[in-house]
Amino acid sequence: MPAQKLKKTRANSTLSDVAKAAGVSASTASRALNGLAQKYRISETTERLVKESAERLGFRPSQVARSLRLQRTGLLGIVVPDLANPFFSAIAREVTVAAELGGFSAILADSGGSVKKERELIDQLQARHVESLVVCPVGLEFDHLAGAMQRGLPLVAVDRCQANSSLVQVTSDHLAGAKLAMQLLLENGHRRIGVLQGLPGTLPTELRRQGVRETLAQAGIPFDPQLVAGDQFSEQAGYHSARELLTTSPDLTALFAMSTPNAFGACRAASELGLRIPQDLSLLCFDDVAFVEFMKVPLTTIAQDVPELGRRAAKLVTEQMQTGNPPRKKMHKIPVKLMSRASVGKVPS
Amino acid sequence: MPAQKLKKTRANSTLSDVAKAAGVSASTASRALNGLAQKYRISETTERLVKESAERLGFRPSQVARSLRLQRTGLLGIVVPDLANPFFSAIAREVTVAAELGGFSAILADSGGSVKKERELIDQLQARHVESLVVCPVGLEFDHLAGAMQRGLPLVAVDRCQANSSLVQVTSDHLAGAKLAMQLLLENGHRRIGVLQGLPGTLPTELRRQGVRETLAQAGIPFDPQLVAGDQFSEQAGYHSARELLTTSPDLTALFAMSTPNAFGACRAASELGLRIPQDLSLLCFDDVAFVEFMKVPLTTIAQDVPELGRRAAKLVTEQMQTGNPPRKKMHKIPVKLMSRASVGKVPS
């Protein structure tokens, strides 16, 4: 611990200070302050005396000592890849609020998108004896999560899940979302559709791609892997992949972006290439943010219910803590919704 | 603590388990594991033996016990009014990352904009013996912050500060920002300028209003309090105040919004009233978000350096922990920047 050398926390007054001030033993003081006066038939005088002394000394029971004694920390851990990303901060918020409601405090950690950091953080959190863990994994490795779970730690993974896993997971219905998106494009007559994808190897990306393929297959349209580009959820990546697709395949009439930033990048590329949306190019993206309504061309999106992802995760860890067992149902899919706006139009005939 | 009744944390293997497995005493095991083998001249054999045993048992030293013994928790607290707000989550992120870098873990708490909740949370965090505290106060009361500081807790307040306070504070240069905004509008010939303000009584709002008044005064333009409306930083509030101002004072040619959501609300109101931006109405707002570039009319903004607010706060608490003293300089102003885009135009002549 690099924090080693620093100055120690100023000592507060302790329970025994209070006891001394009130002229009673530590146990009596403890009982009086914890509302056990009834149960132990402590005299009203004593109780009041103790409480007054505590008040006067500004006594705050040390949660550290309490945790050690009770073997319960009242701590819940959250790990996200990037707290500055509204998607993750919304999840973090819901979990934090739920935790506070349940009398827990939330330790929040930012893995910065690195699996290595994620491992370290999860280790640290276990050392701190968090009583449960909500993690939005970077999404490429899961053994450390499984490990923590096997040690008996209630854990739920959110968003970037793992297929066929014993982990408790909650994520949006990416498959259905991608199908919804593609169906809308097909209904509007589009046949050559480009896909701007996110981080490959993560379940959201893979499932969405599967949705694309299945919808095309059902419509009897061959899937052209040439029309898929990109490897990140960022604006930059969206821009470059869009430019690439639009120049190598000028017959494209629509673009399906896997994230809002990807779509913004696509907008930029389109405007540089002199393509108007939706007249020359339809655009549709996964994820919905408040701002898209105010865009030049309001974006049609597949909206995830982000707060619900967080709430469900919180509910699942809470239940595990209460029952002591992981839920029977492992994979929790949260429905998505098509938000139809102006960026998708009929294919130019 | 409502969390009382739940199941206790599964016990991990402890130091004495490791010691037993290695056939040494707890003290030796502790020293070997903490890299004090040199200092205590522990034999290499013993050291390796201990480390192997620890490894084999999956030993993770209990931070709880450690904290109690060392009187140091390695915990830092962060309190924000709304983690779902990108402004605060960006700050939280910077502080969290800085904390992790310094070997600390961050406990994050969401006050939901309630002073009462804020008080409770700060109490809880002190009971948990956080070693320092970064808080984005709701902004209307500060005594509990001053109190925590006087107990010797390194504390810095971010954003919603208090004038003439002994608190260590970091906030944007709201006054300069508002002046920048007003100057731009004046340069473009605007004389009747409406102001959509945020939560009254908070320093950001008050300072920005002051900036408005001073700039007008300097230009010899009378300040008309009728042209100020609003009481929140939300889209709703912006919409209603904008409608109100634009209908009661149809001679307005520009609107200065104190937040991005306020500005979005104003956009909605303007479009409903058939006012085009910037031809009929110029619009300018405080705060810059990535999205404004993609708006129908890209917004001219006063950009706060939000990450820097967080980083500076983190630096200030860290220094306080190291030196044990609050910094001499109390108020830290972070510069703002004018981002000129399309939403401000010449006044129609």
Next chain:
DNA sequence: GTGAAAGCGCTAACAA
């Protein structure tokens, strides 16, 4: 080179 013992602040069995 290593161990025994004390103690961080609290709670809970047991005793009175």
Next chain:
DNA sequence: TTGTTAGCGCTTTCAC
């Protein structure tokens, strides 16, 4: 109705 005692898991004197 209250006090004594032990112990949560760890570090650190002090002793050998």
